Each structure stands twice: as structure tokens, then as C-alpha cells.
Amino acid sequence: MGDLRDLYQEVILDHTKSPRNFGRLETPSHRAEGHNPLCGDHLTLTLEIADECVREVLFEGAGCSISTASASLMTQMVKGKTTSEANELFKKFHAVVTSSMDTEIDIAELGKLAALAGVRKFPVRVKCASLAWHTLQAAIRGDQDFVTTE
Numbered sequence: 001m002g003d004l005r006d007l008y009q010e011v012i013l014d015h016t017k018s019p020r021n022f023g024r025l026e027t028p029s030h031r032a033e034g035h036n037p038l039c040g041d042h043l044t045l046t047l048e049i050a051d052e053c054v055r056e057v058l059f060e061g062a063g064c065s066i067s068t069a070s071a072s073l074m075t076q077m078v079k080g081k082t083t084s085e086a087n088e089l090f091k092k093f094h095a096v097v098t099s100s101m102d103t104e105i106d107i108a109e110l111g112k113l114a115a116l117a118g119v120r121k122f123p124v125r126v127k128c129a130s131l132a133w134h135t136l137q138a139a140i141r142g143d144q145d146f147v148t149t150e
């Protein structure tokens with residue numbers, strides 16, 4: 001599992017230091033706000049979705065390194081995807097972070113999502129890593145309600 005741990009640290013560090021797609025769209029077609037009260041993570045997603053395709057997605061907010069890195073990674077992965085592909089990615093992500101420690105992670109198949117498998121050890125961190133994805137789901141559904149991991 002050495003490779004996975006290295007990947008986890010490398011990806012988290014990289015995305016925490018320089019978050020991708022950070023900001024806010026002026027006139028988003030979709031938006032949602034998410035909050036993880038356990039850790040104090042808070043983020044706002046603004047998206048431009050047209051023809052069921054995520055053309056643009058930006059996030060802003062403040063949170064711990066895991067939530068920031070996960071949001072950054074999420075925006076990078078779903079941009080240019082259809083909303084159903086984005087939902088598929090969410091399912092994969094969810095399966096990874098809720099899998100047991102002895103479940104083999106296929107780095108080749110999952111790419112950078114595999115990096116987030118590192119949070120499996122820490123249930124509290126799973127919420128940090130999930131926040132951006134839950135907020136994305138709410139935004140795609142057109143659910144304007146405040147999303148909370150609780």
C-alpha cells in the first residue's frame with residue numbers, strides 16, 4: 001500500500017497548495033452550498049451546465065486541507081463530463097472512501113480518486129472529503145438547500 005500512501009500525500013499536498021478551479025461564476029446555471037459542521041469546512045460551488053454537460057465548475061470556501069484538495073480534485077474530474085458521468089464518478093468516489101481498509105484499490109482504474117482512499121482510516125475525514133461531492137450532487141439536482149454532511 002506504499003504507492004497509495006504516496007499518491008495520497010502527493011495529491012492532497014498539490015491540490016491544497018494550488019487549488020484548481022477556485023472562484024465563483026458570475027451567472028451560474030447551478031449552484032449549491034455545503035457545510036461540514038464537524039470540521040468547519042464550508043464551500044460554495046457554482047456551475048455552468050448546458051445540454052447535461054458540466055461546462056464550467058468553480059468552488060470557493062474555506063476548509064481543511066482534505067476538503068480543499070477533494071473539492072479541487074472533484075472540479076477537475078467532472079469538468080467537461082456529462083451530469084450522469086459526474087454521478088458515476090461520485091459513486092466510485094463513495095465506494096472508495098467507504099470501503100474497508102483491506103479492500104484493494106485499483107489505482108489504474110480510479111486515477112487520482114484513488115488518492116482519497118487514504119481517508120478511509122479516518123471516518124471524520126471521510127466527511128471532509130465527501131463535502132464537495134455531496135454539494136455537487138445537490139447542485140446538479142437543482143437543490144438550492146444548504147447541504148450539510150450531518
Ligand code: ZN
Nearest residue numbers: 039041064128
Ligand atoms: Zn475538514
